[in-house]
Structure formats: C-alpha cells, structure tokens
Amino acid sequence: MKFLRRARQRAPEYGPDSPDPVLLSAVAAGETDALEILHRRHAPWLRLRLRYRCSDTDQLDAALQETFLAVWRNAGSFRPRPGDTDAGAWLWTIAIRQLISQLRKRANRWIAETEPEPYETIGDASAEDTVLLNIEHGPLGAALHELSPELRSAIQATVLDGLTVREAAEILRIPEGTVKTRVMRAKARLREALTT
Amino acid sequence: MSWHLTHDQLHRYATHTADDVTAMSAEAHLTHCTHCRDRLPTDEAWLEHSWANLLDVVDRPRPSPLERLLGTLGLREGTAKLLAATPALYRAWLVAMVIVLATTLILAHEIPRGTLLFSFTVPVIPLAGVALAYGRGVDPAHSLASVTPWAGPRLLLLRTCAVLAPALTLCTVASALMPSVATAYEAVFWLLPALAMVAGCLILGRWLHLSVAGGVIGGGWLLLMAMFALMEGADPFQLFSPLAQAGWATALALLAAIVALRMRTA
Amino acid sequence: MTTTADPTGLTGGVRARGLVRTYGTRRALSGIDLDLGPGVTGLLGRNGAGKTTLLRCLATDLEATLGELSVLGLDPERSGERTAIRRRLGYLPQNPSFYPHFTAFGLLDYMAVLKERGGRRERHEEVRRALRGVDLYDRRHTRIRRLSGGMRQRLGLAAALLGDPRLLLLDEPTIGLDPEQRIRFRDLVSELAVHSTVLLSTHQIEDVAALCRRVLVLDQGRMIFDGAPAELVARARGRVWEQGARPPAGVTSWRLADGRYRVLGPAESDVPDAVDRVPVEPSLEDAYLLLTGSVPR
Numbered sequence: 001m002k003f004l005r006r007a008r009q010r011a012p013e014y015g016p017d018s019p020d021p022v023l024l025s026a027v028a029a030g031e032t033d034a035l036e037i038l039h040r041r042h043a044p045w046l047r048l049r050l051r052y053r054c055s056d057t058d059q060l061d062a063a064l065q066e067t068f069l070a071v072w073r074n075a076g077s078f079r080p081r082p083g084d085t086d087a088g089a090w091l092w093t094i095a096i097r098q099l100i101s102q103l104r105k106r107a108n109r110w111i112a113e114t115e116p117e118p119y120e121t122i123g124d125a126s127a128e129d130t131v132l133l134n135i136e137h138g139p140l141g142a143a144l145h146e147l148s149p150e151l152r153s154a155i156q157a158t159v160l161d162g163l164t165v166r167e168a169a170e171i172l173r174i175p176e177g178t179v180k181t182r183v184m185r186a187k188a189r190l191r192e193a194l195t196t
Numbered sequence: 197m198s199w200h201l202t203h204d205q206l207h208r209y210a211t212h213t214a215d216d217v218t219a220m221s222a223e224a225h226l227t228h229c230t231h232c233r234d235r236l237p238t239d240e241a242w243l244e245h246s247w248a249n250l251l252d253v254v255d256r257p258r259p260s261p262l263e264r265l266l267g268t269l270g271l272r273e274g275t276a277k278l279l280a281a282t283p284a285l286y287r288a289w290l291v292a293m294v295i296v297l298a299t300t301l302i303l304a305h306e307i308p309r310g311t312l313l314f315s316f317t318v319p320v321i322p323l324a325g326v327a328l329a330y331g332r333g334v335d336p337a338h339s340l341a342s343v344t345p346w347a348g349p350r351l352l353l354l355r356t357c358a359v360l361a362p363a364l365t366l367c368t369v370a371s372a373l374m375p376s377v378a379t380a381y382e383a384v385f386w387l388l389p390a391l392a393m394v395a396g397c398l399i400l401g402r403w404l405h406l407s408v409a410g411g412v413i414g415g416g417w418l419l420l421m422a423m424f425a426l427m428e429g430a431d432p433f434q435l436f437s438p439l440a441q442a443g444w445a446t447a448l449a450l451l452a453a454i455v456a457l458r459m460r461t462a
Numbered sequence: 463m464t465t466t467a468d469p470t471g472l473t474g475g476v477r478a479r480g481l482v483r484t485y486g487t488r489r490a491l492s493g494i495d496l497d498l499g500p501g502v503t504g505l506l507g508r509n510g511a512g513k514t515t516l517l518r519c520l521a522t523d524l525e526a527t528l529g530e531l532s533v534l535g536l537d538p539e540r541s542g543e544r545t546a547i548r549r550r551l552g553y554l555p556q557n558p559s560f561y562p563h564f565t566a567f568g569l570l571d572y573m574a575v576l577k578e579r580g581g582r583r584e585r586h587e588e589v590r591r592a593l594r595g596v597d598l599y600d601r602r603h604t605r606i607r608r609l610s611g612g613m614r615q616r617l618g619l620a621a622a623l624l625g626d627p628r629l630l631l632l633d634e635p636t637i638g639l640d641p642e643q644r645i646r647f648r649d650l651v652s653e654l655a656v657h658s659t660v661l662l663s664t665h666q667i668e669d670v671a672a673l674c675r676r677v678l679v680l681d682q683g684r685m686i687f688d689g690a691p692a693e694l695v696a697r698a699r700g701r702v703w704e705q706g707a708r709p710p711a712g713v714t715s716w717r718l719a720d721g722r723y724r725v726l727g728p729a730e731s732d733v734p735d736a737v738d739r740v741p742v743e744p745s746l747e748d749a750y751l752l753l754t755g756s757v758p759r
Binding site: 032035036039040041042043044045047048049051052061064065068069072086088089092144145149152153156160 | 212242249
C-alpha cells in the first residue's frame with residue numbers, strides 16, 4: 001500500500017462546523033480529523049446516491065472508501081467557485097467515477113486502465129443542462145415522467161451525474177453510440193414537452 | 197435556498213422507494229443543498245465502521261525499508277517490526293563491524309602475520325553484536341520492554357537473529373577476500389567458534405547481564421588464543437584445525453540444545 | 463483483541479508475604495506484606511526507601527529474594543504464569559526512555575507488538591485510543607526526540623495503558639505534567655481503577671490526596687504505614703502548629719507567605735518561647751513528614 005501521509009503544511013483552524021473548503025485545505029495539510037468531519041458530513045448522502053446506481057453494498061462501500069482516499073490525496077486540487085462553501089458536487093464527481101472503476105474491476109472487462117481525469121467542479125454545463133438540473137423546480141418533472149426509462153437513465157447519467165459518454169456507456173452497460181442517440185432523443189422530447 | 201425537499205420525498209429517497217423522477221429531482225437538489233443532506237438518516241454504525249477503514253489507510257505509519265524488506269521475505273508484520281526496531285547501539289555495531297572487517301582485511305593483505313589478527317577478530321564480531329543487542333543499559337527502551345510478554349528469551353533470540361544475519365553475511369564475504377582463502381570451506385573457518393560463543397553468551401545471559409556475558413566469553417577467546425600462541429609447539433591456527441572444528445561443532449550442538457530447551461520452557 | 467471473559471482468572475490483585483529483595487548485602491525490601499485490590503493505592507517514601515524496587519518486583523522485572531508473591535492470582539516465578547501476568551500488566555518505569563528516532567505512534571505500535579496485541583489493524587486502533595487518552599494524538603507522527611519531557615512522560619503512560627491492563631504500576635507518573643495534564647491524568651487513572659488495581663508511586667502528595675483511598679508509606683524497605691489518607695492525617699493531629707516567632711534550629715518548620723511559621727513537632731513543646739503558637743489541622747503532607755521521621759518524635 002502506498003504511503004499516504006504527507007509532509008505537514010500549516011493547517012487552517014477548523015472545527016465540525018467549518019465549511020468544506022476550509023476542511024479540504026486542512027486535509028491537504030494532513031489533518032485526518034478534518035477528513036473525518038468531511039466523511040461524516042458527506043459519506044451518508046453519497047452512499048445513498050450511489051446505491052441508486054449499484055445494489056452491491058460491497059462495491060459501493062469500496063467505491064466510497066476510494067472516494068475519500070482520493071479526497072485525502074487530492075484535497076489540494078479542490079478549487080471552490082467564489083462564494084461556494086460546499087464541495088458536494090465535487091465529491092459526487094469523484095464518487096461516481098470511483099463507482100465506475102469498481103464496476104469495471106468487478107466486470108473484469110478488459111479496458112485500458114486509464115487514470116481518471118483530474119476531478120473538476122461541474123462548472124461548464126450548457127444552458128440546457130442547467131435547466132435540466134433544475135428539475136426540482138419547474139414543469140420538467142412531468143416531462144421526465146413521459147420519457148421511457150431508457151431515455152431517463154441516459155439523461156441521468158450524462159447530465160445529472162456529469163459523466164462523459166464513455167463513462168455513461170459503462171455504467172449503463174450499453175454502447176457509446178446508443179448513449180449518444182438516447183441523450184439526443186431525450187433532450188428533444190423534453191424540449192418539445194417544455195415548449196408546447 | 198428557499199425550496200427544500202419535503203419530509204416525504206426525503207424519506208422515499210432514503211428508503212429507496214422513490215420513483216425515477218423523484219429520485220432524479222432529489223439528487224439534483226441534494227448535490228447543492230447541505231440542509232436537506234443533513235436531514236437524511238445516517239447509519240451511525242456503518243459510518244463509524246467506514247471511517248475506521250479509512251483511517252486505517254490514511255493514518256498508517258510508513259514501515260521502514262527494512263521492515264518492508266523483511267515483509268517481502270515472508271515474515272509476519274509484527275515480527276518484522278520487532279526485528280527492525282533496534283537500539284542505536286546496534287546500528288553503531290553494524291558500522292563498527294564494517295570498519296573492523298575492512299581494516300583487518302587490509303592488514304591481512306599488507307603485513308606478514310596479518311591473517312592472524314583477522315582470523316581471531318572475525319569470530320567475536322557476532323558475539324559483540326549480541327552483547328549489545330539486549331538488556332538494561334544498552335537498550336534505551338528496555339525498562340518499558342522488559343515487562344512485556346515478548347520480553348525475555350524470545351525477544352533475545354529475535355535480536356540475536358537480527359545480529360547474526362548481517363554479521364554472518366559480511367564476515368563470510370570478508371573471509372572470501374582473504375589472501376589465503378581458496379575454497380568455500382576456508383571462507384567459513386570462523387563460523388562454528390563464532391556460533392558457539394554466541395550460544396554460550398545467550399546461556400550465560402541467564403545469570404549475567406548480556407554485555408558482561410559477552411565480555412566473559414570474549415575474554416575467554418582471547419585467553420585461549422594467547423595460550424596457544426605462547427605454548428611450546430602450538431599455533432593459534434590450530435583452533436581452526438579440522439579436529440578443533442569437530443570440537444566446536446560438538447560444543448555448539450550442546451549449547452544450542454540448552455538454548456532451545458530454555459526457549460521451550462520460557 | 464480484548465478478551466472479556468478471562469480464561470486465566472486474572473481477577474486478583476497483588477498478594478505479598480514477607481517479600482525481601484536484596485542487592486548484594488543491601489536490603490532494598492525487608493519483609494513486605496501487602497494485599498492490593500481494585501482502586502488506586504498511593505505509595506510514598508523517600509528516595510531509596512524501596513518504592514521502585516517494590517514496583518519492579520510486582521512488575522515481574524525483578525525476582526524477589528525471599529517471600530511469597532502472587533500477582534493477578536499468578537506466580538511470577540513460573541515463566542508461563544509470568545507471561546500471563548505481563549499480558550495484563552501496565553508498567554510505567556521511573557524516567558522511561560525510548561528510541562528517539564521513533565515517532566510516538568511507532569513506539570506505541572512497537573510496544574503493542576511486544577504486548578501481543580492482535581493484528582495490525584486492531585493494534586493501530588488501540589494505539590490511537592491510547593494516544594488520545596494522554597492527549598498526544600496530534601503529535602502522533604512526531605519523532606520522540608522532538609517531544610518535550612512532559613510529552614514523553616505521557617507517552618510512557620500511554621505505553622503502560624496499552625492492552626487493557628488489570629494491574630497498573632506507575633512510578634512517578636506525574637513528573638513533568640502541567641496542572642491541566644495532571645488533572646487529566648487523575649481522571650484517566652480513576653476511571654481505570656474501577657476495574658483494575660493501580661499502584662502509584664510518587665512524591666506528589668497532592669496526587670495521593672486526590673486519587674487514593676489507600677496509602678502505603680515505605681521507609682528503608684519496610685512498610686511503616688498502610689491505611690486511608692485520613693487515618694494518616696489523624697495521626698498527625700495535635701502535632702502541627704503555626705507561630706509567629708522563628709523556631710530554633712532542629713525543629714522542622716517553614717516560613718509561610720504571611721510571615722508566620724508552620725511547625726511540625728511533638729505536642730509537648732520543646733520550643734518554650736512560642737507564645738502565640740496555635741494548633742492547626744494537619745495536611746497529608748504534614749502527616750507524611752511526621753511519619754517518615756523527618757521530624758524528631
């Protein structure tokens with residue numbers, strides 16, 4: 001096992017109520033207690049959410065463990081948007097990718113093992129995606145109801161989970177081309193439903 | 197954020213009874229809303245267990261290179277730790293061993309009766325290491341370690357192994373570089389007396405401090421050598437003759453049996 | 463691994479009868495009778511009174527020269543039983559020293575291996591618990607050579623606490639601790655003493671007053687007092703005074719902050735000119751000083 005403790009940098013003052021960015025910079029300075037606070041704060045909801053994508057709790061817990069290990073290693077690479085005190089979205093992008101790599105291992109499919117891309121905050125979603133991300137507010141819910149489960153899951157993977165087409169293909173176990181066409185069809189349907 | 201998930205929505209999401217669209221809606225919201233996240237139920241037992249697993253990885257002290265090496269040789273992690281944890285004097289002995297071997301080897305090549313010095317220094321090198329490996333005064337943490345279940349003959353034997361492994365290796369290498377040595381047998385002429393002396397020291401350590409025991413045995417060795425040097429018609433090298441080697445082997449077998457017996461009963 | 467049901471029946475504390483330990487011709491302990499059960503017992507005595515020797519005998523570090531000794535219901539002279547004792551023993555030696563190049567975590571981990579504490583994972587968890595117990599968790603990856611004296615003392619204490627000991631022998635544990643740490647230490651020890659036998663050798667009489675229901679006083683290898691602290695204090699009643707005039711030489715006394723003198727001595731005064739002499743309630747310290755004969759009887 002690779003050794004993970006880093007040289008001590010100066011850690012900021014933090015406590016159980018500190019915002020995520022402060023905790024993350026403390027983690028970057030090697031504070032395990034800060035990691036524990038983050039774990040307590042985020043692990044439960046991440047786990048619930050992962051559970052909707054994987055029913056095997058062993059794999060799920062392994063993915064979560066890897067998620068927080070990745071946080072431990074890469075806490076310094078977290079760049080909050082100005083005014084953002086929450087790392088939820090960032091953590092989710094890590095968690096879902098860790099789950100994919102767990103599934104990959106389990107499936108034992110031969111796929112060139114590539115290091116996951118550096119984790120970045122979802123910040124550049126298209127305007128359309130932003131609308132989609134607001135399903136909780138608008139009439140979108142009803143529109144989604146009209147979609148077939150296949151189209152819904154394609155939308156979920158690409159827009160909501162922020163996966164690339166390739167990753168979505170892996171988690172949904174369908175070819176990449178199918179993901180693309182399903183997303184296109186789903187978006188067209190939604191646009192139709194929302195504009196009429 | 198003014199809008200929040202209802203209690204019912206959260207409950208259905210958490211219990212996995214939400215339909216796809218509600219779940220998507222809940223997830224889109226939860227990604228950004230700390231308030232609703234905190235309202236989700238937490239499985240405390242799972243959380244604690246999961247954290248313990250994580251801490252075990254992130255807060256594991258780095259095993260020393262030696263520990264890792266011993267680990268790859270198949271030793272148990274705990275044993276490797278005990279072997280690798282050695283007092284400063286042990287490391288000083290290692291350095292001294294290299295210096296002594298190098299010096300005597302050079303002398304053996306350079307001066308006429310130089311091989312004599314080398315031949316009689318090599319057998320006491322392991323002995324010196326063992327004498328400095330265990331006990332009050334030579335091991336700073338001895339007062340803490342001496343009343344643990346591992347203390348006593350078991351720990352002593354383990355430390356002895358930590359001495360013998362490097363000592364035997366280096367002494368063999370040095371002997372092979374001696375001017376007169378041609379065969380493998382000649383490169384280990386010192387082995388039996390050295391081991392017999394170490395075993396004797398371990399046995400004497402039952403009554404004496406190990407350093408004192410080492411001193412006594414080492415003194416005996418010097419005396420023996422002086423006797424052979426001064427005796428009419430005798431030569432110190434007779435101590436390594438085939439006949440003497442048989443004697444050493446017998447002594448070693450006897451002493452080793454006593455050590456083993458003591459280990460058994462300890 | 464912690465065994466809740468103790469297969470060896472290590473429930474008893476310490477029982478000694480006529481315990482003698484000699485160094486050459488010098489008797490460090492001459493005939494100690496002692497029964498110890500759960501709770502904290504204080505061990506007082508001057509330097510050289512035999513406190514450390516007694517502790518080392520109980521800790522199976524020294525063998526008694528004469529007498530009977532049973533520790534946790536087992537005989538320390540038999541090697542098998544000695545090992546069983548050592549599994550349930552916590553011993554903090556006087557001025558413990560360590561490997562300075564080890565980290566605090568590394569040292570405790572090493573000690574835990576020596577104490578045969580389970581697999582790596584459980585061992586590490588136990589080490590962390592012990593470090594938290596003595597408030598050294600934040601310094602766990604600091605090398606010992608960089609720790610202060612008080613921290614090293616606490617590290618020694620943590621080492622003693624490893625392995626859920628049933629018998630805890632502490633030789634001068636509070637040296638180098640600041641008042642807050644000392645309070646924490648007392649708290650920790652009292653908690654342990656609910657189930658374990660704790661023997662605390664010390665010069666800090668306040669620790670004894672605060673922690674111990676029982677106190678032993680050793681003098682020249684003999685037990686000269688064994689009882690409750692209050693009992694020791696009661697013996698001194700009527701022998702402690704305060705007065706305005708400086709007492710003559712040869713009388714144990716010291717100057718108080720208000721300029722008066724506290725005098726320890728016999729009731730019938732050898733100090734004729736002490737007109738304003740008033741008897742005061744003795745402290746445990748007064749009683750101890752009177753008992754050990756630092757004062758003419």
